[in-house]
Amino acid sequence: MVGAQPYDIEALKIEPKPVLDACGERLACDLCGKKTKFFCYFCCRPVPQLAGKIPQIRLPFKMDVIKHARELDGKSTAVHAKIIAPEDIEIITYSDTCLDDVDPSRTALLFPGPDAQDISELDASTFDRVIVIDGTWSQAKGMVHNSIKLRRMQKVTVKPRRTRFWRYQNLDDSFMATIEAIYFLYRDSFKNGEYDGEYDALMYFYKYFYDFIQMRTRAH
Incomplete structure (x- = not known):
């Protein structure tokens, strides 16, 4: 596409590293039981360890x-x-x-x-x-x-x-x-x-x- 410009991903006003780095081993999704690191791809939910710690927006x-x-x-x-x-x-x-x-x-x-x-x-x-x-x-x-x-x-x-x-x-x-x-x-x-x-x-x-x-x- 003509005119496509790079964007500065580092300028985003978010800092996920401290929260997500604190996640250790894979944990079971509290709905389907599948083990995952940060969130369940199937249920679209964060692991219990991240509940209340990640941003939620409208x-x-x-x-x-x-x-x-x-x-x-x-x-x-x-x-x-x-x-x-x-x-x-x-x-x-x-x-x-x-x-x-x-x-x-x-x-x-x-x-x-x-x-x-x-x-x-x-x-x-x-x-x-x-x-x-x-x-x-x-x-x-x-x-x-x-x-x-x-x-x-x-x-x-x-x-x-x-x-x-x-x-x-x-x-x-x-x-x-x-x-x-x-x-x-x-x-x-x-x-x-x-x-x-x-x-x-x-x-x-x-x-x-x-x-x-x-x-x-x-x-x-």
Whole structure:
């Protein structure tokens, strides 16, 4: 994407390291019992040790993350948003019926293209929620192509940035991780004065993992 610029991940107004570094061995999720280090990818809940210690925020509009059935839970960064903003984020596995209760005339779809409008320029009164697709670029295009409702939604986009994602992808660096796209969608929609970190907490786990990977890479 032309014009994609790097963003300063260190400028985020969050500091997850002290809290997350204090987590020791893997603990069982208090719902499903699966052992995990920080949070359960399946139940979208932090481990009991982190209860009350990680940020919780409210968002200006609801979001449904539609996850492709073949997208592995353990690879998805969308769960970060659900954990930090549980009242405003839902994660739904794509199916023929997953959008039955959605009104496409009142829903925006985060999806790039010539007909997509920058979220910063969109009138907030024209939508009630936003849908984000979680999957590979090929999977995302397939879901939009196969869903009449997704095709009917007004498409929105965010200003281009270079991803900080550490996992290799066969795409250029303007294709952000899902949590980056979610974060910048809310950040770019901020219209009540100068943005001052109101939604930075969405990147809480992402920044921790990013810093960990950078530290390990430098060590080698």
